[in-house]
Amino acid sequence: MARYFTDEHEWIDVEGDTATVGITDFAQGQLGDIVFVELPDVGSVIDKGKDAAVVESVKAASDVYAPISGEIMETNEALEDDPALVNTSPEEDGWFFKMTIGDKSQFDGLMDQAAYKSFCDGL
């Protein structure tokens, strides 16, 4: 399983034709206490770079953009009752949604773990 990172601080796990998307530990640290996550509708088709989800912290609402284009197949229902999962387990239990991968060339230009780490260190 390959994990990619975007410069918008999202992670993407790729398994076969499915991508699981969440926000990184760095991102949740920046956002602070998360009180609500608005997830996309299952079955909706979202283009790369378009609004896919909204993360509400105590302080503000922040958009999460679709890192690739595809159809939403499943969303993380655990976030409805416990949005703080994004704070406590951002890169595992706090995943946002699973989507289809239309075109694998979309991963070109995304970062791997090491590249993302040096990206964050440079911020």
Place this chain on the structure above:
Amino acid sequence: MSDDTEDTIAETETLPLDAWHRRKGARMVPFAGYHMPIQYEGIVTEHNWTRNQAGLFDVSHMGQLMVTGDKAAAELEKLLPGAIASLKPGKVRYSLLLDDDGGILDDLMVTNATPWIEGDEEAGTEGRWGEPAYYLVVNGAMKWDDIAHLREHLDDDVTLTHMDEHALIALQGPSAATALNRVMRNVIDDMVFMESVVHDFGEWPLRITRAGYTGEDGFEISLPAEFAESFADRLCAEIEVRPVGLGARDSLRLEAGLPLYGHDITTETDPVSADLGFALTKRRREEGGWMGHAPVMQAFAEGPAQKRVGLAIDGRMPAREGALVYSGDTQVGRITSGGFSPTLERPIAMGYVDTALAAEGTELEVEVRKKRLPATVASLPFVPHRYHRGK
């Protein structure tokens, strides 16, 4: 990810406690032209700490002004709708600066800071009150406009001093008095809410005011900037005290139903619709003689078209500033500040709605990202005030 609330300001200045905040692990953001700590440990933790113990807030960005002169009270009464002349030394009043149309230019705290001058037996002089002095604390983002407004309209016989070499530190929470009393024995024993004293603590000349912006008992302490770090360290040495950032300050004041200038009150709102009529003393309403008197009295007589209310929102999704309020298909209002209440663990908001729909319990809807959220008009404050009013 994008954060849609943080403004970037070209020349952001630093405050006296800047390095202290960074050492305490604060995340700094630009606010009101300064680098300010938005949080240290986390907004919810800091919020709850303030409700249960005592939070130390650096509010040195706020404008601290001193207005002195024999005519100071009379001159201030030309610009403020509250009774200043009858405010006794050591007493504090919440007031407003209004424009000619009755719009709110800023909200502020006014303290009668007239000094008591001790008598000298050898010289044969008796104790007496010194030159009348009024200490004003205004919003950081508005202070330059306020100073210009005051300079323009106050008589030349009155002196306006911007105390820009002073820091302002708030200590807020149910344990604030315990902690402060341990640091400075008996200084605050007799003080109640909205009273102010000057006190020399060692080499630190302090002005201690029992007031704040969280709904809790607490104090605001003004002191020369050069002593701010050692004073903050001294307070934080107490087990009850931890530093708290701007993020929690905002969620605390929202729960306490206190309006935030530039959001809940602006020049587009007046004291009547903002439900701040308590800041307009009865005698001064009748006698007038203050900027904005005629339009404000007209608003009282006619009743406001809209009123500032609290809204308790169903579910968990917060409604933020700018969200529109509906009754059926009709837009009847707008949210002016909103967020998630850590104390109540639900979204709460403040906003303006049509007066006919402003009664507590009225069921309305708020639109957030094209979704309608059920909302109920709630009485303010959302979380009861716990000021120390004495007997």
